[in-house]
Amino acid sequence: MSTMRAVLAVLVLLVATQVADARRDRTVAGDVIKAARFLNAAQLDGAREVLADLEKRAPDTAEVKWLRAELAFQTGDYAGAIKLLDKLPDDAVDGMVGSTRHLAASSLGVTETFVEQKSPKGHFTIRYAPGPDATIAELAGEVLDAAWEQIGEDLGQKPVDPIRVELLGAPADLAKLSPLTETEIETTGTIALSKYNKLMVVSPRATIFGYPWMDTLAHEYTHLVVSRVSHDTVPVWLQEGLARFEQTRWRRPPEVVLSASEQALLAAGLKKGRLITFDEMHPSMAKLPSQEAAALAYAEVYTLVGWMQQKVGYKGLRETLIAQRDGKSARRAVAEAMNLAWPAVEKEWRTHLKAGDVKRAVRTSPIKFGKGGQDSENVGLEAVNAKAKKHARLGGMLRARGMLEASAIEYDKALAAAGGVEPFVAGKLARTLVELGKFDRAIELATPLAASDDHDAVAAVTLGMARTARHEWPEAIAAYEQALRVSPFDPTTRCGLAEAYRETKDPRATRERSACDELKH
């Protein structure tokens, strides 16, 4: 977001200069800047209004044509944007024409075959490539509608225009539709973006084990709402804190859940007195000296937002956003909302952290993107304890060749060698045991895994299968729904869920059966 702001800040200066150079009417120049600011602040209605006036007065200027194109682009009319820029050189408006044209062309290239579906309540337009993504479009709509309702309540804005959501087939597509490179996407684990007045989300089918895609949708939607409420004035660190805090609001009450590594980072930071100060986070998290420092900073702002919400509720959070929209700094806005001086805010928040008032810690694992190699059961093996690795690897090799019994023996050897908890091996063994019909041990192994990491789809599906086999339908549904939030393209999940819903007379059985059939074929 900060990058976009910087670009547009430069643009504003340049537009002003160029218009002045062209000796056009001063009012027109001012309006061009105004329209650009509206576009920058995601205030499309405002931009439209100014632009309508500009089109009457200076319709043929490069700046006005570019503004129209930018507006078309931000409203999803990529072809229209390209057409509007026709005959304008790439370097016009200081290169913004070329930049918009390039982005519109690549967006059109990626999305021109997309089909679209309205969310059940009509607040979102989900666009996706025909094929398997159809099986998650409705789910995405349901999640987002729920998020629209809840986050709208929390942050004080429920957009009236339908928000576009583009489900992308691969990280490479996200790279085409944004300023990020593929490598940056892989390195940083970026899987979704809220930018250009839309949400862009990589479909979980691009990953090997899936990822918490539903929460991610809500996370990106939070960014959009925060941008709109604050006119895009909230700095990245606070944006991330808010989005992280709000991403699960569509399905549960407000709660701070840190990963084990985040907890460790915070604990170490507190112990050594080396927490990242909010001054250090300003103006950009990207300026922090290391990835570790950035991770610590994100954990801090997450807890800060959680603590604020505890203290002043959503009302306080909303006031913070409004204050920033009105020109106050984030620090000042937070302090005012908390009715404390900023040093006091920091002090109390640290005290809160030291008190360990964080709900719980969870395991997390990085998102694994498919790289087109041969199917393997050993993706993620690097996380396994060195002592257990050999047998775990053999277990995977045997499992991949359908030798389940032998595979289970090797996994058992691996667990024995590890001499403790080994989630990767336990998950694989549990799944193998389910496939061998040994449900009790499978449940025994998978239950703690699914409980400690609600992003572990393997354990959740395994649990679902075992519970299904034992006709324990409510437990099976809970497990499958957990898997669905991460790995919705696994036919086992969708078919198992269809069966469980049917058994419990849940109307969603039809949707899941349809997805099951689609994914099986």
Place this chain on the structure above:
Amino acid sequence: MGSPTTTISGFVGHVRRLLYGHEARRAIAWLVVTTLVLALVLPAAGLTFGNSRAISLAILSIGGLAFVLAIVGAIVFGRVVPRKNYRRDRDLARWIGDRAAPVASDLLSAVELADAPARPGAPSNELVEALVASTEHRLAGIDPEALIPRKELRPPVRLAVGLALIHIVALAAIPHLVGLGWRSLVIAPPTPFDGAQLSAVPLVGDLEATLVFPSYARRPVLRMPSSSGDVRGLPGTAVTLRAHVLVPAQAVELVIESTTAATEKTIPAKLDGSELHAEFTIEHSARYRFAITTPTGSRAIESTPRAIEAEPDQAPTVELVVPSEPLDVSNLRRVELAYVIEDDFSVVSAELVWEAGKDHGKKPLAVTPGSGRVQGKFLWDIAEVQVPSGGDVRYWIEAKDNHVGLATTIEPTTLGPNIGRSREYHLRVISPRERHEETLGKQQEVAEKLVKNLGGRLVLAQADDQAPRDDLAKALREAITMLGTIGAAYEKDPHASDALRKALATMRDRLDKLAVIEQKLAPKKVAATRSTYAGIDPRTIAELEDDTIILADWLDRERLEGLLDVSDEIAAHQKRLHDLLAEYARTKDPRVLDEIEREMRALDREYAELDKHRQGMAEDVLDQYVHKDALTAQAGGSCIDEVRRLVRAGKPTEAQQKLESCQQQHDRSAASLDGSLAQLRGDKFSDEQKKLDEVMNELADVAKDQDDIAAESNRIFEAYAEKADEVAKEHRREASKKVTALIDKLRKRLAGINESGLTPFAKEELDIVERRLADVEHMVADGDLAEGLGMAHQAKQSLDTIAGELEAALNDDPKSKFADATQDALDGIEKSRPVAKELIDLLQSLSPRPDQIMSADDQRALERLRRREAMNKDRAKKLADRTKQLGGELPGDAGAELGKRLGSAIDQMGQADDRMKGKDPSGARESTRAAADALAKARDRARSAARQAQEGAVGDEPIKIPGADEYRAPERFREDVLEAMKKKGGVGPDGYDEMIKRYYEELVK
């Protein structure tokens, strides 16, 4: 009874008519045969002897006579003779009796008795009548037709039919010959030269021929005074004849006769008084005669013709020299080819032509226009040849001459150039990488077998069943055998490392031992129990677990190395494409465009190959080790698509720029892949990688130091060069003045030498002295005093050589008539030598040594640098020793490669040390830089050698023709060598001894 057919007279008369008819038909048949024979023989004789009218007439007469005789014969034998022989009934009755024996006697008697006059004792009438009646009665049973010998007609009829068929065939097949035969008999041939009188003596004299050759021959006009009149030239040569007629003439013409066809052409000559002038163009070989019409109108022609010889324009001869036949190359190697093309006039173009299945291509070769002999060497990039591994390629060189041809009225000649073609050679395109991958596929099969065996045994160890155990034992033995086969395949595989070979060999031994034990434990008759194998099962399972992991690790590593090998190939193709684009931007040659297209297609294939390799790798290996940056097949393909678009849009410069960005992108990807491999090795072959890292770190330090040394050396040289330039500028004018004066003095001395006293060798040597003095002047004028000094040394050396030569001549024959002159010459040389020495001294004094020019600070800096270089050399030596010690413990060929490259760098460092000691900043700069480059190469090469990347497959080193470099020594070198060999004892110029030795060795070879 009273029927006329049965009367004897009637019967006999009937038979007579039949017999006459038969004989007539026989005669006619033979007449036809005779006629057909004559109709064959006569034209044949006409063809053979028809040139002479007399013989023709004789043949015709004989033929006519034979025909007449045949007609006469037919009349005689067909009509006259039968009527004479069978006119009387008695004769005919006898003839009938010969053919109808039962009535023979009675018929003859009856006929005779019936016609017999009365005589005493004759039988009674009644008896005769009775005999007649009886005979008639018996004759009634005989068919007169049956008495005629029809068989007699068959031979002539068959012959006639046969001959008629021969005629038909002859008329159909060779009608012109048949016609010609007849015509030559029947029609009198035209009188030669229209009846002109043949003259045994020439009719013209003082003949002068002028030949103007066709322009393509590039020959000057040839004037031949006092010519015999015989002319020889290329088709198209214009011939002008001038002569004097030797007899009174009203008109003169040239009668030109073709030597191959019975045609002639007449060309009128212009007659001016007694002088004639005629022109014709040589079209083909022919003869010509002068024909004269006298003022009285009579005509005479020379009986002896003069020759026109059309000189054939030969096709070029092409010799192609190749490294070997057949030649095995990888599809990225470059092959050195040499050629010699000779033509009788001029070679216009030449090209290398190849065919590989449906693909064929041409590569133009450099040809100097107008040259009759072209020779050269070139590198043929096999990447141009679109042929899969294992494919066979035929190749040769085709050359065209400047022949344009001539369409003549008499006989057409070939239009267009003559084409010469070399011998055809073959090469096989092989790819060691693809072979390696085939073996890798087999290794994968073994890995699969071992995994399945492990899986089976893990479950089996908990059961007592013998049958599955037997199956597993059998499968294990098969895997062991396969391991042996794979080991053998890897023996000569350059992509396989010693470590891999060793790993497979030891694995095979271990498994073999276990398999033997298991076999021994197998009970012969009774069923085995689990306890039977209790001892061996855990060992076998543990071994299989280890081996499965070892094989999987090696497969992962080899596949990742395979990705890098393909990546290397892409880099090589990109480099070649870059060169081609540069060439195209420079030349705009459309043939280069074809090569560019071919190269881009090759890149498409390589990217597809890269993608295929990626898809063949395990997802967990890709996930863990291979960064997204390294997997750029799609991006690379798109990048080349963009290059293709720009090329097709006619924007080669933009295409080049785009390609450069593709190359950078690919380099990043390759570097990332290299990092992936190092990471994988670090994880799975940690010892190897750790040692490699240690060596590479040390190498990086040594290389860094060497770079610094080279930079400092460069700085010292730059400072020296600047000062040297200043000194040279200061000295140039003065030097030039002094040197010119001395050279003039020396030249005067040389001019005073008595030439008659010089031996031929000494004269040649004196010429060299003159040339060297001119060189000295030239060099000094350029300010290159050092080079001028070298030339002065050579001049002095030559003077010394002459002195020696002359002394030897005097010693050999002191009483020679040249002795006095030789002594004079020697005196002259002796007077010149001190001046030459003076010249050297002067030049030496004008060329200060570097240590005289360099500042004291720089001299100290050079000394410090020398010590630093010595220390770095020691480090490099230690590193080389360490590398040698580690040897096989380093991955792939890294040990050997590093040893080799470090050796080269150490040599350069030694040279740098020598140069610094000698206060030679230029040499020091060169050697320190060379050492730094060698170390950089060592680093680059060690990385790829660590994965057995085959340098030849992607490097620039071509496959060379053995001895080709020595074969074409530089012209200057040959000159110097020859000059040197003239000197006493064959001593060459300084520093050339080794080269001379090699040159002569090559000559001997």
